[in-house]
Amino acid sequence: xxxxxxxxxxxxxxxxxxxxxxxxxxxxxxxxxxxxxxxxxxxxxxxxxxxxxxxxxxxxxxxxxxxxxxxxxxxxxxxxxxxxxxxxxxxxxxxxxxxxxxxxxxxxxxxxxxxxxxxxxxxxxxxxxxxxxxxxxxxxxxxxxxxxxxxxxxxxxxxxxxxxxxxxxxxxxxxxxxxxxxxxxxxxxxxxxxxxxxxxxxxxxxxxxxxxxxxxxxxxxxxxxxxxxxxxxxxxxxxxxxxxxxxxxxxxxxxxxxxxxxxxxxx
Amino acid sequence: xxxxxxxxxxxxxxxxxxxxxxxxxxxxxxxxxxxxxxxxxxxxxxxxxxxxxxxxxxxxxxxxxxxxxxxxxxxxxxxxxxxxxxxxxxxxxxxxxxxxxxxxxxxxxxxxxxxxxxxxxxxxxxxxxxxxxxxxxxxxxxxxxxxxxxxxxxxxxxxxxxxxxxxxxxxxxxxxxxxxxxxxxxxxxxxxxxxxxxxxxxxxxxxxxxxxxxxxxxxxxxxxxxxxxxxxxxxxxxxxxxxxxxxxxxxxxxxxxxxxxxxxxxxxxxxxxxxxxxxxxxxxxxxxxxxxxxxxxxxxxxxxxxxxxxxxxxxxxxxxxxxxxxxxxxxxxxxxxxxxxxxxxxxxxxxxxxxxxxxxxxxxxxxxxxx
Ligand SMILES: Nc1ncnc2c1ncn2[C@@H]1O[C@H](COP(=O)(O)OP(=O)(O)OP(=O)(O)O)[C@@H](O)[C@H]1O
Ligand SMILES: [Mg+2]
Numbered sequence: 180x181x182x183x184x185x186x187x188x189x190x191x192x193x194x195x196x197x198x199x200x201x202x203x204x205x206x207x208x209x210x211x212x213x214x215x216x217x218x219x220x221x222x223x224x225x226x227x228x229x230x231x232x233x234x235x236x237x238x239x240x241x242x243x244x245x246x247x248x249x250x251x252x253x254x255x256x257x258x259x260x261x262x263x264x265x266x267x268x269x270x271x272x273x274x275x276x277x278x279x280x281x282x283x284x285x286x287x288x289x290x291x292x293x294x295x296x297x298x299x300x301x302x303x304x305x306x307x308x309x310x311x312x313x314x315x316x317x318x319x320x321x322x323x324x325x326x327x328x329x330x331x332x333x334x335x336x337x338x339x340x341x342x343x344x345x346x347x348x349x350x351x352x353x354x355x356x357x358x359x360x361x362x363x364x365x366x367x368x369x370x371x372x373x374x375x376x377x378x379x380x381x382x383x384x385x386x387x388x389x390x391x392x393x394x395x396x397x398x399x400x401x402x403x404x405x406x407x408x409x410x411x412x413x414x415x416x417x418x419x420x421x422x423x424x425x426x427x428x429x430x431x432x433x434x435x436x437x438x439x440x441x442x443x444x445x446x
Numbered sequence: 447x448x449x450x451x452x453x454x455x456x457x458x459x460x461x462x463x464x465x466x467x468x469x470x471x472x473x474x475x476x477x478x479x480x481x482x483x484x485x486x487x488x489x490x491x492x493x494x495x496x497x498x499x500x501x502x503x504x505x506x507x508x509x510x511x512x513x514x515x516x517x518x519x520x521x522x523x524x525x526x527x528x529x530x531x532x533x534x535x536x537x538x539x540x541x542x543x544x545x546x547x548x549x550x551x552x553x554x555x556x557x558x559x560x561x562x563x564x565x566x567x568x569x570x571x572x573x574x575x576x577x578x579x580x581x582x583x584x585x586x587x588x589x590x591x592x593x594x595x596x597x598x599x600x601x602x603x604x605x606x607x608x609x610x611x612x613x614x615x616x617x618x619x620x621x622x623x624x625x626x627x628x629x630x631x632x633x634x635x636x637x638x639x640x641x642x643x644x645x646x647x648x649x650x651x652x653x654x655x656x657x658x659x660x661x662x663x664x665x666x667x668x669x670x671x672x673x674x675x676x677x678x679x680x681x682x683x684x685x686x687x688x689x690x691x692x693x694x695x696x697x698x699x700x701x702x703x704x705x706x707x708x709x710x711x712x713x714x715x716x717x718x719x720x721x722x723x724x725x726x727x728x729x730x731x732x733x734x735x736x737x738x739x740x741x742x743x744x745x746x747x748x749x750x751x752x753x754x755x756x757x758x759x760x761x762x763x764x765x766x767x768x769x770x771x772x773x774x775x776x777x778x779x780x781x782x783x784x785x786x787x788x789x790x791x792x793x794x795x796x797x798x799x800x801x802x803x804x805x806x807x808x809x810x811x812x813x814x815x816x817x
C-alpha cells in the first residue's frame with residue numbers, strides 16, 4: 180500500500196491528489212476559495228502558497244477529509260473521498276499522512292510512541308522492529324536522543340519535526356504537510372528539505388505542502404499553486420522559477436518580493 | 447492493505463545467501479522472518495536484493511532490525527546487488543538507524559523515590575495553596591478598599607455561569623435528599639406517632655448541614671472543576687504567561703473575580719437548596735395526612751436564627767474555598783495536555799477533602815460555642 184509501485188500498477192496513471200471545482204469554506208461563513216482545480220502528480224512536490232489567512236490550512240482540511248466541501252470533489256488516488264461518506268474516507272485515509280500546522284502530537288505519549296502509533300495499529304511488525312523504525316524516523320528529522328521526551332518538554336521546532344516523523348511513519352504515497360519548515364533554523368530546514376526531496380525522488384512519494392519559506396520553495400518544490408484573496412482562488416500556478424522570475428501576475432510578484440521588477444514596469 | 451507485488455524470500459542456501467523478491471515495506475514485512483532453525487549453521491549471511499522491486503525506509507529498517515537480531519546470535523549480515531534507485535534509501539536508513547542499545551527508556555522512580563516524591567508534592571501543594579491564599583487575601587483587601595474598581599462585569603458573568611446556572615441541579619438534588627430523609631425517618635417515627643417531628647429533623651439537617659454541604663459539593667463538581675480546567679488550559683497555552691508579561695496579575699484578574707462571584711453567590715444558592723429540601727420534607731409530611739402549613743409551623747417553633755446563620759456562614763466559606771482551590775489548581779498546573787485533566791481531578795479531590803474537614807471543624811466549633 181505505501182508504495183507508488185502498487186498504486187500506479189493498479190489502473191494506469193491515477194494522480195495521487197486531484198481537486199475538482201472545490202469550494203473551501205467554514206460553516207456559517209462565506210467561502211474562502213471557490214472553484215479550485217488542481218492535480219498533484221506521482222513523486223511531485225506540490226507547494227501551496229498564499230498570504231496568511233487566505234485559507235491554506237482550511238484547504239488542507241478539505242483535502243484530508245476533515246471537512247466536507249460545500250461544492251466540488253477531492254480525489255485521492257482516483258477515489259472521490261467524499262462520495263460514500265465514512266466508508267470511502269476510511270479507505271482513503273490509509274493512503275496518506277498528514278502533518279498539522281501546530282504539530283498535533285499526542286501529549287501523553289513520548290515522541291517515540293507518537294511515531295509508533297500508526298505502526299502498531301496498522302502493521303504486524305514486532306515491537307522491537309517498530310521501535311527501530313520509529314527511532315529511524317526520528318533520526319531522519321534530527322531528533323536522535325529525544326525519543327523518550329514528552330511533547331510538552333521539547334521545543335516548538337522539535338514538535339514540528341516529530342510531527343513530520345509521525346506523518347512519515349507508514350511512508351504513505353501521499354503526504355500533506357502544513358508549513359513543515361516554519362520556525363526551524365536554516366540548517367534544520369535545509370536538512371528537512373533534503374529529506375523531502377530524497378523521499379520524493381527515490382521513493383516516489385508525493386508531497387502537498389503549504390509553505391511560506393522562499394528558500395525552501397525554490398529548493399525543492401516542483402510546482403506551486405499560489406492562492407489569492409482577491410480572486411478567492413488560484414492566482415497563479417507553475418514552477419517556482421517561473422513564478423519568481425517570469426510571471427506577471429501581481430500576486431506572484433508580491434509573494435516573491437520582486438519589487439524591483441514591478442518598479443521597472445511602472446516606469 | 448496487501449501490497450500488489452508481495453514480498454518473498456528464498457534461502458539461506460548453502461553459501462548463506464538469502465534472496466529477496468518483491469516489495470518490502472511496513473505492511474509486507476514478514477513475521478516471522480528467518481527462524482533460528484534456518485540460520486543455525488550459518489556464520490555469515492548475504493542478502494541478495496537483485497530481485498527486490500521496491501524497498502522503502504520501513505523495509506530497510508526492518509532488514510536492519512533483523513541484522514541486529516542475527517548479530518545477537520553471532521551471525522554477521524550484509525547486502526549485495528543493491529539496485530541504483532534503492533541505494534540512496536538503503537544508505538539513508540543505515541545512516542539513521544538507531545545504534546544497538548541506544549534506545550533505553552528512562553527508568554521510572556522506585557517505590558522509595560515515589561514515596562518521597564509524593565510527600566514532597568503534598569508539601570509543595572500545601573505551600574502553593576498557602577501562597578496563593580495569601581496572594582488572594584492581599585488582592586481581596588485591595589478589593590474591599592476600592593470595591594468600585596473591581597471587574598464587576600466579569601464577576602457577574604462568572605456568578606451567572608457558575609452559580610445561577612447551577613440552580614436547577616442543586617435544587618433538584620436538595621429536594622430529593624429532603625424527600626428521602628423525610629421518608630426514611632417518617633417510617634420509623636410513625637410507629638411512635640411522632641411523625642410531626644420529621645419537620646424538625648429535615649429542617650435542622652437541611653439548614654444547618656445538608657443544604658450547605660450539598661451546594662458546596664455540587665459547585666465543586668460543576669464550577670470549581672470548570673475553573674481548574676479553564677485556567678489550566680490557559681496555562682498550557684501560555685496565556686497565563688502572556689498575562690504576567692503584560693503586567694497583569696493572574697491572581698487579581700483571573701482568580702479574584704471568580705472567587706468573589708462564588709463567595710457572594712453561593713449563600714444565595716444555599717438558601718434555594720434549603721428551601722427545596724424543606725419542600726421535599728413537606729411533601730412527605732403532607733402525604734402522611736398533615737396539612738401544608740403544619741410543617742412550617744412546627745419548623746418555626748424549633749428553628750432559630752443561629753441555625754440559619756451558621757448554615758449561611760459556612761456557605762460563604764465553602765463558596766470561597768471551592769473557588770480558591772479550583773483557581774489555584776488551574777493556575778499552578780503543569781503545562782501539557784494531560785495537565786488539564788490532572789489539575790481538574792486534583793482540584794475536585796482537594797475541594798471535597800477540604801470541605802469535609804472544614805465542616806467537621808465547624809461542627810466542633812459551633813458546639814463549643816453552643817450556637
Ligand atoms: N474554524 C473556523 N471557523 C470559521 N472560520 C475559520 C475557522 N478557521 C479559520 N477560519 C478563517 O478562515 C480563514 C483562513 O484560515 P486558514 O487557517 O485556512 O488560513 P491560512 O491560509 O492557513 O493562514 P496561515 O498562513 O496564517 O496559516 C481565516 O480568515 C480564518 O479567520
Ligand atoms: Mg495555516
